[in-house]
Amino acid sequence: MNHWHGLALLTGALIAAPALAWNARGHAAVAALAESQLGADARAQVAAVLADDLDRFGQPSGRRSLAAVASWPDEIRAEATRTDPEAFRGWHVRGNPVCSDRLGRCPQGHCVDQLILSYSAVLRDRAQPLRARNEALKWVVHLVGDVHQPLHAGVNPNGGRARVVLAGIDLPPGTSLHNIWDGALLDAALAGWQTSAQPVPVPAPALTADGPTAWMLEARDVALAHVYQPLPGFACGVRLAEPLLLDTGYQRASVPVIRQQIERAGRRLARLLNEALAADQPPASAAR
Numbered sequence: 001m002n003h004w005h006g007l008a009l010l011t012g013a014l015i016a017a018p019a020l021a022w023n024a025r026g027h028a029a030v031a032a033l034a035e036s037q038l039g040a041d042a043r044a045q046v047a048a049v050l051a052d053d054l055d056r057f058g059q060p061s062g063r064r065s066l067a068a069v070a071s072w073p074d075e076i077r078a079e080a081t082r083t084d085p086e087a088f089r090g091w092h093v094r095g096n097p098v099c100s101d102r103l104g105r106c107p108q109g110h111c112v113d114q115l116i117l118s119y120s121a122v123l124r125d126r127a128q129p130l131r132a133r134n135e136a137l138k139w140v141v142h143l144v145g146d147v148h149q150p151l152h153a154g155v156n157p158n159g160g161r162a163r164v165v166l167a168g169i170d171l172p173p174g175t176s177l178h179n180i181w182d183g184a185l186l187d188a189a190l191a192g193w194q195t196s197a198q199p200v201p202v203p204a205p206a207l208t209a210d211g212p213t214a215w216m217l218e219a220r221d222v223a224l225a226h227v228y229q230p231l232p233g234f235a236c237g238v239r240l241a242e243p244l245l246l247d248t249g250y251q252r253a254s255v256p257v258i259r260q261q262i263e264r265a266g267r268r269l270a271r272l273l274n275e276a277l278a279a280d281q282p283p284a285s286a287a288r
Contacts (some may be wrong), residue, residue: 024071030145031066033266045277072138092146098154098224099236112147113212124276148265151178153216154223163243189258226257
């Protein structure tokens with residue numbers, strides 16, 4: 001089934017935010033795809049949980065769709081960092097080395113895969129206050145998108161922060177590799193995308209249990225194979241020479257990779273929400 005037909009109007013209508021993960025259009029695309037695959041129970045729960053949604057200033061937002069609230073964590077982060085530059089540091093990433101099986105640090109469960117589990121538990125618990133479930137839903141929608149961004153799951157010395165030059169595209173000075181995967185390359189992948197992406201060969205995680213950590217490790221492998229290894233002069237554990245000149249071939253190759261990651265995120269988010277918001281939800285103690 002083609003879930004992407006017509007989504008361009010929805011995502012294009014949203015205002016793009018500064019690149020902090022997938023940009024606002026990317027998060028909206030993930031959320032819209034997920035919403036198109038929700039069952040009746042999950043759809044009714046989403047409507048109830050978002051009925052009295054508030055914006056970052058605590059005022060009624062009027063936002064009633066997953067796509068409309070998908071960038072809420074970035075909005076509150078931007079506000080919080082005005083007074084505390086360390087606010088939410090590390091919450092939407094996990095620094096897994098791309099050339100190792102070692103997991104990155106996750107202090108007190110504050111990293112992207114573990115926060116998905118934590119907020120999912122709050123969302124599925126009908127005994128929780130509605131406001132807590134509202135915020136948990138918005139976090140889950142956003143973080144499932146984040147965990148599929150390859151550079152949020154795999155790191156190499158200076159890799160994501162390395163300054164880049166894109167052939168044929170004017171970028172602000174200091175634009176990093178991470179910035180372009182969050183923004184310019186993502187925008188190019190979404191532009192005119194009306195049909196489901198064809199699968200691209202990416203390494204699968206060596207795990208049998210599916211879930212946020214498996215998705216993250218899969219994205220780490222995507223980062224190695226499709227973000228880092230095609231870079232000029234890349235070697236595991238070695239700092240990249242800057243600036244990196246990324247030719248049109250690199251840009252074209254990123255399109256099917258990004259589209260597949262967006263589709264994976266949307267499909268998995270829908271499944272997570274359908275399970276968490278099912279009418280026959282077990283008691284919270286059993287669910288955990």
